[in-house]
Amino acid sequence: MAAYQLFVESLQVRFLHIQRYSLDAHWRIRDRILNHSVVWYVDKGSLRLTLNGSPYTCGEGELCLLPDQSVLNGSPLTGEVRLISLNFDAEILFLNRRGWAQAFQLPVIYKSAAADFNLLLNEMLHQSASADPLSSLLLQSQMLRMLHLLLQPGAYENTELPARGWDSRVHTVIHHLLSRPHLTPKVSELAEWVQLSESHLRKLFIRETGQAPLQFMHRLKVEQAKKLLLQSSKPIAEIAGEVGITDPNYFSRLFKLETGIAPQSYRKQYAETVFI
Structure with missing residues (x-):
């Protein structure tokens, strides 16, 4: 879910x-x-x-x-x-x-x-x-x-799914990542989950999502972090840890690279509430 x-x-x-x-x-x-x-x-x-x-x-x-x-x-x-x-x-x-x-x-x-x-x-x-x-x-x-x-x-209901969907192994990796946001596995570990070589997994990811596995994982973690930034007042370092990134400085650089603004600025811009 x-x-x-x-x-x-x-x-x-x-x-x-x-x-x-x-x-x-x-x-x-x-x-x-x-x-x-x-x-x-x-x-x-x-x-x-x-x-x-x-x-x-x-x-x-x-x-x-x-x-x-x-x-x-x-x-x-x-x-x-x-x-x-x-x-x-x-x-x-x-x-x-x-x-x-x-x-x-x-x-x-x-x-x-x-x-x-x-x-x-x-x-x-x-x-x-x-x-x-x-x-x-x-x-x-x-x-x-x-x-x-x-x-x-x-x-x-009772309708056939499309014959050409995502490769099931790409789906499996994505759902592993989505259900384990606190982990940042290596690409070699992702490949092991679906019994593929790293190069084969990379080709499948690029074909299906337009991104290499590592790039996809970075964008996914930024999306997960956005949600946490808007829904809580937790420190940036804690949010970084919840999306599997142990170095808060690295997390802030990655977040700014993907969004154009720092995590704290994103929270201030989109989560600021005015109380009457």
Whole structure:
């Protein structure tokens, strides 16, 4: 639960665009690399999709989640397809814009909770057409509601997980690190946990997260430290120890390297409370 919670707390989401489309039998999309994450909700008809080489069918009343950087191919299976398309950016801060959907092990096709998805997407369509200058705030809040729905386990019961998720050994290492924040293992020890050589583990980490294991571990510890800085008044040295770094000076240098400010300045800037 602690590991999952840190993923959620480090997730940043930004609404971009929503629109309804009507596609005829000649519509095709070929080898499109997605620059943003996309949700398609099919109102009518069905689609044949290939995402990163794996085939899927998205039918009427179903939702497709297409993460950014995926390679997409698609064509209609019916004479007409009507869908709602929602574009957004999402990232888990310490994952370096890689694999937020894979980190949560989300499916590509959602077959459940159709009514909830449909209602929310239609609310967003209506709001996007509003002339209200504050509509962007409402759309951002609705985008967060959409992520809440996508992350609910009940939304994808009886649904296959994507064929190409993170390598299970990378998942294992990450969850070891998340569940043992007080430790700072060597890369050789991480490799031993999953019975790999250091070089092989490094290649897997770079492929899946865009970072080498040591860089990933440093960013993860800074994210864990941010939470402790904001939720407690513990001394910096104590917080450093809780995230597995015994030298407070080294911790402060690492924190400033990742965030641009010192730990004490971060606490003062983001955790300061005004009492009335």
